[in-house]
Amino acid sequence: MAKIGLFYGTQTGNTETIAELIQQEFGGETIVKIQDISETDAGDFEQYDCLIIGCPTWNVGELQSDWEGFYDELDEINFSGKKVAYFGAGDQIGYADNFQDAMGILEEKISQNGGKTVGYWPKDGYDFNESKAVKNNRFVGLALDEDNQSDLTASRVKSWVAQVKQEFGV
Numbered sequence: 001m002a003k004i005g006l007f008y009g010t011q012t013g014n015t016e017t018i019a020e021l022i023q024q025e026f027g028g029e030t031i032v033k034i035q036d037i038s039e040t041d042a043g044d045f046e047q048y049d050c051l052i053i054g055c056p057t058w059n060v061g062e063l064q065s066d067w068e069g070f071y072d073e074l075d076e077i078n079f080s081g082k083k084v085a086y087f088g089a090g091d092q093i094g095y096a097d098n099f100q101d102a103m104g105i106l107e108e109k110i111s112q113n114g115g116k117t118v119g120y121w122p123k124d125g126y127d128f129n130e131s132k133a134v135k136n137n138r139f140v141g142l143a144l145d146e147d148n149q150s151d152l153t154a155s156r157v158k159s160w161v162a163q164v165k166q167e168f169g170v
């Protein structure tokens with residue numbers, strides 16, 4: 001059984017493509033099981049000690065709609081003892097005041113329910129005004145921007161996965 005559960009939502013496919021890149025970088029589907037949050041129930045989280053959560057920001061600072069629908073169910077999951085890494089897709093130019101907010105909203109909720117955040121990521125190389133995903137001057141997870149910096153995605157994923165592998169201990 002895969003050790004890591006990756007749960008994602010997407011509107012236009014970018015977050016799904018990134019999820020597959022992350023899976024590949026970890027070593028494939030025997031290591032990382034990918035699950036669409038629209039086809040997930042709370043119990044699906046229980047079997048993993050290591051989780052990856054992927055969500056794009058939509059509608060100016062909001063969760064992607066399937067994550068929006070799942071948000072209250074997050075309170076039914078006990079994340080204590082689980083390490084949780086986050087990634088998000090956003091648009092730092094079009095939505096500079098809400099860049100990656102969804103990643104911050106999910107991280108806050110899951111941390112409140114006991115999850116230990118790993119995979120913090122520096123703000124260097126981005127240009128935006130405000131983000132709910134920034135805490136203590138760094139992103140709470142991997143911030144990707146397919147609208148403006150898609151050429152950086154592969155290398156960002158590569159170095160973030162190397163970091164998270166260590167933090168997960170896999």
Ligand SMILES: Cc1cc2nc3c(=O)[nH]c(=O)nc-3n(C[C@H](O)[C@H](O)[C@H](O)COP(=O)(O)O)c2cc1C
Pocket residue numbers: 009010011012013014015016056057058059060061062064089090091092095098099100101145146147
């Ligand atoms: C109507 C609309 C609203 C958006 N709002 C935000 C936003 O508030 N913050 C942000 O960082 N990106 C925002 N985006 C950009 C998307 O998050 C970005 O295009 C992302 O790659 C989409 O991912 P997906 O294909 O997985 O749905 C918005 C895009 C659209 C079209």
